[in-house]
Amino acid sequence: MATIRELARQCGVSVATVSRVFNNPEVVNPDTRQNVLRVAARIGYLPNESARTLATKKSYMIGLVWDTHHRRPGWRHPFLQEILIGLKTALSERGYHLLMLATSDGEGSHDRAVRRHNLDGVVFIDNGTQDPALLRLAESGVPCVSLDRPITGPRATHVISDNAGGARTAVEHLYERGRRAIATIAGPGRTVPGAERLAGYRAALAGLGLPARDGLVVEGDFYLSGGYAAMRRLLEADERPDAVFAAGDEMAIGAMRAIAEAGLKVPEDIAVVGFDDIELAALVQPGLTTVAQDKAGFGTAAAATLVAMIDGTAAVPPPPSVLPTALIVRGTA
Template sequence: MYAMSLAQIGYFVNIRELARASGVSTATVSRALNDRAEVSEATRERIRRLATELGYAPNEPARTLVRRRSDTIGLIWDSGQEARGQHNPFLLGLLSAVRTALSEADYHLMLLTTPAAEEADGSYLQAVRRHNLEGVIVLTTPPDDRCLRVLAASNVPCAGIDTGFTGPRTVRVSSDNAAGAEAAVDHLYGLGHRRIATVTGPLHLPPAAERLAGYRRACERLGLAVPPEYVTEGDFFLASGETAARKLLDLAQPPTAIFAAGDQMAIGAMHVAADAGLSVPRDLAVVGFDDIDASALVRPSLTTVAQDQRALGEAAVTALRGLLDAGPGKTKLEAEPRIIPTRLLVRGSSRPRA
């Protein structure tokens, strides 16, 4: 009853108190909780049972000092978009997937926000050292970020999702962006479309550049002409999709189909088509990329290239653990990129032309 009451009121014993309650040394308690062979099974089970009943909580700072490990991974992403009031549902879903994968691998997560422009170039690296982080996962931060370049050039293990940075202990994880874009164009071609335009993301970002490359490759393979005005750059957000679609639909020979490199831009294109009195998909077919939740909710529902967020998160954590296990001798050549397949989800925004 006494032991249960301690746990119920939120009192957590330390290792010395647990050792006294167990009638053994603190060293024996430590060995038992860490599954060391020197402790008998009966003693191990008794100590674990008491640890649960008494609400034992390990002293994490002390464990970190002794083991020289924090079991904590830093995560960097471009928080500037959120500060500007722009919300990227795909990135939020990816953040959740990474957090889940880290938790399943028994790692803690620490969010490292984008430094202000006036901060020192090495602020990411300083944060890693200050908090004794094991490594870092980077989510789609621009490759020209000075602080990120300093971090990548260090010996800190880094896994980047859809990033273009390189360093002695970095590895890249990405969806197969080019193949996904090719599948979108092939789908529209198969529906009878020959005037297929694209709205890209910011072309300094690897995913946007790769999706444009896939679009061009498919058009070349299929013998489709791509006038310069059929390629319009957006920023992955809805308003840029609306702006791009207005330009495309005002052309003397407007496209009959638009492949947008992000779902929000595709939905923006559908808004403009509706405002112009055009029917989607009868007058204009639209395909997006990402498969955010809204893509299935708009009407007509959006055909899109789906990325596997959970697989991306798991691959990033697995790749980072590989760098950690290999130690400082890991080279860039050994840390091969991890490419995750995409799949085309055909919905109402594209169908055979009448």
């Protein structure tokens, strides 16, 4: 097994610097830190985690709670997978490991998992529910960061996109393209992104002087099949829309299939704008115009805030992080 001295020699740094990379990564120059981690992976160097834990009284383990019920499809959504990769990367750069808490075994299961594994903090990814166990955990004083849902607690905060602002941008873009019967396939109203994007859609209509028509609003589920079914309902309405803002890219792509099956063309007959900018958005034909979220930013902001709370260098509780969105114009609008 490679030693710390061998790692230091190959990196051209001192043993003390290597030690800081694994024990106090925030004080090391980012380029140096990345080089040490890269060489360590190549030569198979493993830090003495037990000694580090005893010295610092920290486990360097962060728990992830994310929609663990086996009947829910959240694990496969491409946007959430990209957030997970970004979170894992950002925590690894700070010397932390990510542990998925697949706990759906009843009252208090999350609390027990945190104690059992001596976790330093927890990240929640919103699944659209108000789980009492998660709310209690946020109130317990354990450092917690929630993605896409506000939480309260003495050491709890959240990271979220500017959902309403992104939705307004999408609708305004469609208006600028000459569209006036603008429908929306909304996300589930029980989720914060779904509710905020619908509010942004309605605010944009009001600001543009367009009427809000109930028949042009259909709720989806953030997945392909939901977007397909919602678009079919819109096509059967008394007034066919000339544009659709879908609150998620998978729903937008499902809507494009329904439009094609109806013998219509995108964007000539119906323009489409999505939300997320998943990888598939640039690959479909025509390319999907969409509102991009800062996927890497979710992981970076969550990791930085969580580690600052653990180290005691953050305000308590820290203010939420609201990430900007950006319109990506392609071929559908």
